[in-house]
Amino acid sequence: MxxxxxxxxxxxxxxxxxxxxxxxxxxxxxxxxxxxxxxDRLTELAGQVEGITPIDVDLSDPDDLEKFCQHISGLSEPVSVLINNAGYSLRGVLEDVAIEAAKRMFQVNVFALMRVTQACLPGMRKMRGGTIVNLSSMAGKFAFPGSGPYAATKHAVEAITDALRIEIRPFGIRVVAIRPGFIATEFNDVATTETGDLFARTDPDYKPVYETSGKGIGSMFAGVTVPGPELIANIIVEAVLSDSPKAVYHAGLFSEEFLENRAKLDDEGFDAYLSEKTGLKDLKL
Ligand SMILES: NC(=O)c1ccc[n+]([C@@H]2O[C@H](COP(=O)([O-])OP(=O)(O)OC[C@H]3O[C@@H](n4cnc5c(N)ncnc54)[C@H](OP(=O)(O)O)[C@@H]3O)[C@@H](O)[C@H]2O)c1
Incomplete structure (x- = not known):
């Protein structure tokens, strides 16, 4: 291309x-x-790298999203590569997740991705070409306890991506899903800020659930190195430049292990595997 x-x-x-x-x-x-x-970050980046133009948008705000999409639709040179990457996570067992906070996360991770894609598609159809890369997650194929609503957004991204790929292939437009495992970015810090103090607001019943799963998941990270974002960026660019990109790519810490087990095990088996991994298998309260 x-x-x-x-x-x-x-x-x-x-x-x-x-x-x-x-x-x-x-x-x-x-x-x-x-x-x-x-x-401020985008302007600094544009000052450092030639060919980058910053655009200010809050994807959680439907009016701002709409204004942004109007701008994209009106570009004289249409978008030929769309990387739907913006996203974040909230933590917490279901009882601790405020519905409004979950809706906002769906707005950014799912509805904004849909709307921005809609804004780019007419131009791509006219060109009879283009590439759309959607950032899913390994959590697009299973869900860690304490992270169900985030995984739900990424399951939604997977479904939208799968249908879209087949819908627009006839126009020569390629659609790719990326499933990162753990990657060292600001993602974790943002999740902590967005989630707030779970321990302060949870029912005491849940404290052992958080403590046990925190230890279980924490122990998975002992002695391992979390790769940086270049790993995923390289894959995205490889897919964009490829004559025949794959439908799905995955990379990053634990993505191989978790996705392979999800594909290999039946539902009961995967439930047992993940319960064991997160330390919750034998917890009785
Ligand atoms: N890091 C991981 O372990 C991991 C694993 C699997 C999947 N992913 C996925 O990879 C993607 C990128 O995440 P990352 O790891 O690079 O995290 P990150 O460093 O926190 O970057 C997230 C980006 O999303 C933008 N964003 C968040 N809310 C937004 C909003 N309301 N409006 C506009 N932009 C918004 C942020 O920009 P502003 O805050 O400046 O708006 C930021 O540029 C996400 O979709 C994430 O779900 C990450």
């Missing part, structure tokens, strides 16, 4: 995977539209 001067839109380009992807695409000659809320 030719790339010089083509327009690539990267959502969530102010940090982590999106930032690295924006840099790598600009280095490959794309004109990169880098979207996020933190304009």
């Amino acid at each position: 030719g790339k010089a001067g083509q327009v690539a839109l990267v959502t969530g380009a102010s940090s982590g995977i999106g930032r690295e992807t924006a840099i790598m695409l600009a280095e490959k000659g794309f004109q990169v539209l880098a979207a996020a809320r933190r304009m």
Whole structure:
């Protein structure tokens, strides 16, 4: 696929995977539209890397999202590569997740992804080409306890991606899902901030659940190195530049192990495996 001067839109380009992807695409000659809320970060990035244009958008705000999409639809040079990357996670057992907070996360991780894609599709159809890369997660295929609503957003991304791939293949538009495992970005800190103090608000009943699963999951990280966002950005760019990208890519800490077990085990078996991994298998309260 030719790339010089083509327009690539990267959502969530102010940090982590999106930032690295924006840099790598600009280095490959794309004109990169880098979207996020933190304009200071985006402006600094645009000053450092040629070919990056910052765009301010809060994807959790439906009016702002709409304004952004109108801007995208009206571009004289349409977007030919869309990286739907913006997203975040909330933690907590179901009883501790406020519905409004979950709705906001769905707005960013799912509905904004849908709407931004809708804004880019007419231009791609006209070109009879283009690539859409959706950031799912290994949590798009299973759910860690204490992270159900986040996993639900990524299951939704998987479903939307799978249907879209087949819907728009006839127009020559390629659709790719990326399933990262754990990657060292600001993702964890954002989840902590967005979630707030779970321990302060949870019912005492749940404290041993958090403590046990916290220890179980924590022990998985002992002595391992969490890869940085370049790992995923490289895969995204490889998919964009490929003549025949795969439908799905995965990479990152534990993605191979968890996704392989999810594919191999039946539902009972995977439940037992994940209960064991998270230390919750033998907890009785
Ligand atoms: N890191 C991991 O372990 C991991 C694993 C699996 C999947 N993923 C997925 O990978 C994607 C990128 O995450 P990351 O790890 O790179 O995290 P990150 O460093 O926290 O980056 C998230 C990006 O999303 C943007 N964003 C969040 N809320 C937004 C909003 N309301 N409006 C506009 N932009 C918003 C942030 O920009 P602003 O705050 O400036 O708006 C930021 O640029 C996410 O979809 C995430 O779910 C990450």
